[in-house]
Amino acid sequence: MKFLAQASAALALLGGTLANPVAFDDLMTPTAPLKRAQQALKQVTNFGENSSKTKMYIYVPSKLADSPAVIVAIHYCTGSAQAYYNGSPYAQLADQKGFVVIYPESPYSGTCWDVSSKAALTHNGGGDSNSIANMVTYALQQYKGDASKVFVTGSSSGAMMTNVIAATYPEMFTAGIAYSGTAAGCFYSQSGGADQWNNSCANGQARGTPQVWAKMVTDMYPGYNGSRPKMQIYHGSSDTTLAPANYNETIKQWCGVFGYDYTKPDSTKANSPQSGYTTYSWGDHLVGIYAQGVGHTVPIRGSDDMKFFGL
Numbered sequence: 459m460k461f462l463a464q465a466s467a468a469l470a471l472l473g474g475t476l477a478n479p480v481a482f483d484d485l486m487t488p489t490a491p492l493k494r495a496q497q498a499l500k501q502v503t504n505f506g507e508n509s510s511k512t513k514m515y516i517y518v519p520s521k522l523a524d525s526p527a528v529i530v531a532i533h534y535c536t537g538s539a540q541a542y543y544n545g546s547p548y549a550q551l552a553d554q555k556g557f558v559v560i561y562p563e564s565p566y567s568g569t570c571w572d573v574s575s576k577a578a579l580t581h582n583g584g585g586d587s588n589s590i591a592n593m594v595t596y597a598l599q600q601y602k603g604d605a606s607k608v609f610v611t612g613s614s615s616g617a618m619m620t621n622v623i624a625a626t627y628p629e630m631f632t633a634g635i636a637y638s639g640t641a642a643g644c645f646y647s648q649s650g651g652a653d654q655w656n657n658s659c660a661n662g663q664a665r666g667t668p669q670v671w672a673k674m675v676t677d678m679y680p681g682y683n684g685s686r687p688k689m690q691i692y693h694g695s696s697d698t699t700l701a702p703a704n705y706n707e708t709i710k711q712w713c714g715v716f717g718y719d720y721t722k723p724d725s726t727k728a729n730s731p732q733s734g735y736t737t738y739s740w741g742d743h744l745v746g747i748y749a750q751g752v753g754h755t756v757p758i759r760g761s762d763d764m765k766f767f768g769l
């Protein structure tokens with residue numbers, strides 16, 4: 459626990475009381491009604507080591523590409539694999555593009571993800587992140603997938619897990635897209651608990667320098683020196699569940715990891731990709747999209763996600 463205790467001690471916690479953990483509600487509201495996927499979602503019960511008891515569901519389109527890409531799509535608190543399959547566009551996109559979608563399902567009551575325990579915040583630590591990585595290994599083998607096209611995305615708690623997965627399994631993922639999450643390690647629990655709510659992070663009081671946030675990422679897989687996934691971070695300015703300050707802290711984290719100056723994006727595009735949204739980009743590894751006036755549910759932009767993933 460030492461590494462995170464040190465890193466989190468370096469974060470300034472600006473006041474704030476720690477109330478009891480609260481569950482939060484996060485409904486997926488896609489912009490347009492979705493067409494139904496052609497195939498059903500299937501559970502896989504033999505994907506490998508699974509000490510956190512995370513469940514695996516998979517969507518395999520009838521027209522599977524040769525050497526298909528693999529997308530991990532991670533649900534929000536109160537959600538499920540089935541709810542995310544129904545409410546997000548990835549299965550329909552798989553029908554068009556021939557990739558495989560893994561929908562992991564949280565083993566915890568309330569179905570938030572464990573992004574607070576040392577196990578979850580460590581490469582091969584035995585937490586949910588480890589189980590999800592094992593699902594990817596299984597899918598790559600089972601479907602002869604393209605290991606250079608493995609992606610992760612999620613909403614809310616699933617977006618927190620997206621950042622955690624990118625930090626703990628950088629060698630496995632090519633790109634990640636987080637819709638309304640928090641920086642990797644921001645939900646760290648001092649008592650070491652799994653699946654703990656962290657009010658100071660949720661309320662936007664956990665602030666750090668890019669260096670402090672980046673160290674949290676690099677400490678999750680000590681000694682790793684290879685490439686890391688490029689990241690795209692969405693957040694709404696009217697988010698009352700995970701305060702908008704989490705947008706900047708997450709941007710600072712990945713800027714710290716990639717060596718970008720977070721105060722100087724290479725480009726800033728107003729009203730992009732739609733009115734009220736601003737798109738910021740740094741180098742070829744980081745895009746931030748801040749959605750003015752949007753609450754906790756930033757609608758998933760399926761075709762933009764495909765572009766970011768290069769699919």
Ligand SMILES: *[C@@H]1O[C@H](CO)[C@@H](O)[C@H](O)[C@H]1NC(C)=O
Nearest residue numbers: 503504505506508511512513
């Ligand atoms: C993982 O644990 C869940 C919950 O116990 C179970 O449903 C699933 O079959 C397990 N999968 C593996 C591969 O052990």
Ligand SMILES: *[C@@H]1O[C@H](CO)[C@@H](O)[C@H](O)[C@H]1NC(C)=O
Nearest residue numbers: 466644645646647648656664
């Ligand atoms: C919440 O997370 C921050 C890091 O973001 C950490 O400093 C703080 O101790 C955590 N709170 C609890 C109650 O563990």
Ligand SMILES: *[C@@H]1O[C@H](CO)[C@@H](O)[C@H](O)[C@H]1NC(C)=O
Nearest residue numbers: 629679680681682683684685
């Ligand atoms: C990167 O890590 C690998 C595996 O641990 C090691 O063999 C290699 O020497 C490291 N490279 C550098 C530049 O540190």
Ligand SMILES: *[C@@H]1O[C@H](CO)[C@@H](O)[C@H](O)[C@H]1NC(C)=O
Nearest residue numbers: 695702703704705706720721
């Ligand atoms: C994020 O940081 C920028 C630049 O420092 C600042 O202008 C903006 O107000 C911050 N946004 C939030 C939501 O804290």
